[in-house]
Amino acid sequence: MSLAKQYDAKSVEKKWYDYWMDHDYFSSTPDQRDPFTIVIPPPNVTGVLHMGHMLNLTIQDILIRRARTKGMNACWVPGTDHASIATEAKVVKKLREAGIKKSDLSREEFLKHAWEWKENYGGIILDQIKKLGASCDWNRTSFTMDETRSKAVTKAFIDLYNKGVLYRGKRMVNWDPEARTVLSNEEVIYKEEKGKLYHLKYFTEDKSAHLVIATTRPETLLGDTAVAIHPDDERYASFRGKKVIVPLVNRPVPVIQDSYVDIEFGTGALKVTPAHDPNDYDLGKKHQLEVIEIFEEDGSISPDGQLYIGKDRFKVRKEIVADLEEAGLLEKIEDYDHNIGRSERTNAVIEPRLSLQWYVNMKDISKKALEAVETDTVEFFPKKMKNTYRHWMANIRDWCISRQLWWGHRIPAYYVGESVYVGESKEEAYKKALVDHPELTMDQLIQDEDALDTWFSSWLWPISVFDGFENEHDINYYYPTSVLVTGWDIIFLWVARMIIAGYEWKNEFPFKHVYFTGMVRDKKRRKMSKSLGNSPDALALIENFGADGVRFGMLSCSPAGGDLLFDEKLCEQGRNFSNKIWNALRLVDGWEVDHNAVQPIENELAIDWMFSLTNQILEKVDTDFNSYKLSEALISLYSYVWTDFCSWYLEMIKPAYQTPIDPITVEKTKELFRYICTMLHPFMPFITEEVWQQVKGQESIDCILSQYPEVDVYDPQILKDVEFIKEITSGLRDLRNKNNIKPKELLHLYVQQDDVTEDLIKDPRKKALLSKMAFLADVSISSDAVENSISFIAGKSKFFIQHESEKDPKELLEEKQKELEYQRGFVASVEKKLANERFVNNAPSAVVNKEKQKLEDGMSRIKILEESIKELSAKL
């Protein structure tokens, strides 16, 4: 049965994924082999597959599949995280669309809806991951809120609490008024935005004088409890120790002096709102100022604000400006660009807010984690990420882990008044509480309303996916894992914390290597985002170019850590590559084998050459993998398969049209195909499995489990020899091109006599190969000039054919003269080096000899060019 002209990725990919699954090839259990383990960076359960995931997953699959063919016990654990804010937001939105308000539901009712939502949509991304060909051990699929993972979270919390690492404190936090929860610094995005600077008048109590304060947030004056000036600022000397009146609310507040105030900025006078600005909070503490909280959780004004009660902060800003103007207390408004922090999830402007939260004291528990990276115990790729990591870890702040959400792990802390009791269950906490409060009833023990930050479960991931807090069996075998593949944007949120957790609970790092991928951007270097609409539909890409094509496209342009400018063309290139391999297979598949045919001698050489080259590539790919240069490895394989194997090798051994081929050549060629399939399999698993099945011969094993070849010794001389034959062939093709000689018209090639050409002519294998590739009737050495000839140079030797040049001799002469100039420049630079005594004396002899060889070859080329020019000039 003949093969289809074009490769059909769609049917092939489904067929083999099902086949692999049916044979349980992805699943792993501990055995005597070395483990190679990766835990997936869990995508949000709300997520759909996007470009970042595809890059990330492709890389992980490449590493896993390669390890598998190298005989290791490869285990890739998939899963998702519960993404508390994102998921809760989605559920709230869905409920709202159905006419249900979250505030009308009890916690239990809401969670029922949330779980329902998770059951319906949570598996989507996992199915999409399968389409990409990911060879995850699906039996191990985990979810941060499933039973095992939840237990781990509770255990970790209690353990830290007992060690005294957790504490509860009132702090100024980043408050998201839309999600009504606290955010970590990492979840706030600062960006320059256009704003205004409002200049407001604060009068003294007797109204005799006023000072002017510049502020971007006039509405916060409702919470002002002081005005600050610099002690050295003589402009405000008369206000020292006095009180001024806060506009509109008419509250007298002290004028305090503090060197924190920047004399140069604005008017040099600062209004102080301790409840709603981190710096003001510190000032307030220092000067023992009153703290007035004027905002509700949703950003509206609270009764303590006195005015505008219940109105939203931005509405109030407009109104208060109008009211101030009317009262004559507004001096002027200036345009002013400043940084505004917004919630990464809801885009709401962050409101600094005082709040009682749970914190992890990071100082001590992060020490080992910093050291591990400093000493490369945990190695980062690319290395430069160490700097970023060090900077953050050295200045680490305490981690606020409580979130005012329902979807997530509820904090296992219970209160009796001010006393705190933690426990895996309410019963356990109750027992502890009874010690202090013998009269306590169960109902009087109140559990914390808040849930834990999602990262508080993610940081346990490399341990919890193996049930590492409860069960030794798997964790002892798989932990520490081999490599973590993730984006650099979550180096603090996730990577650093996992390393900390690893040392905290396993006393060992969670992964040996961390490979940071770049950001996927569009051609214009913009980040791919939903709002810009510049992100291609991942599944549509797979549909159009095949998973192999997309994997190729993602990889071929993604240096570690570097940004990746995604272009659909790259996937197209990948698809075309599949097609190329497919058609190479078709060629070989179509050959008629004559079992009595003798192998032509040029095939012998071609095969020797191709095997040598294969070993060279194997070596190169190994080196690239060791330093995670995956895209370089792929590019090497691409050019090895396309250029060397298809364009040269197959042409070398191809029998004449409708002529049968000898069995040895076919067998060797199939063997080469198998090498190609195994080497390329990690990158393009489907096409390689498909082709493998056609060429596997006696091998009963499938490509996915085929043994990765070891590098064998090879003869570099054979690579040089064939390189020379290729150079002559290309030179002659160019000559044909320029002189309108048909590509396949047989020619007689004359060769200038020297050591290299003599070797070429005398070796029948080389001569035969050259003749076949260059379409030669004959090759002969000629010391005499041949009449009416045109020539070219390959290496350092002259080659020519008897043919009247069709080119304008003048043009030809110019071309040769240009070339001569180049060669003279080249020779001059080499001569300069060799004339330098210090070079000849100091440089290693190998380098000096190389230079001498360069000089000799250059001189030889100059001589040939000079002769040609002389001949050409004579004709003019």
Add this chain to the structure above:
RNA sequence: GAGUCAUUAGCUCAGUUGGUUUAGAGCGCUGCCUUGACAGGGCAGAGGUCACUGGUUCGAGUCCAGUAUGACUCACCA
């Protein structure tokens, strides 16, 4: 404001401890090619003062200093 990194062909990038015939690849571009694996193809070609200025060295795209431009991270002053 502090720090990190980058600057090589029209575009995107390689270039491993300084020495690989005065720099490589892919895409794009130009010319030619179609019965025979593949137009999702073949053959060939053009295209670069390695950002700039100095320095170290026998030798610098590669090391050092400065300049310019850009990107990112962290911290943020009303």
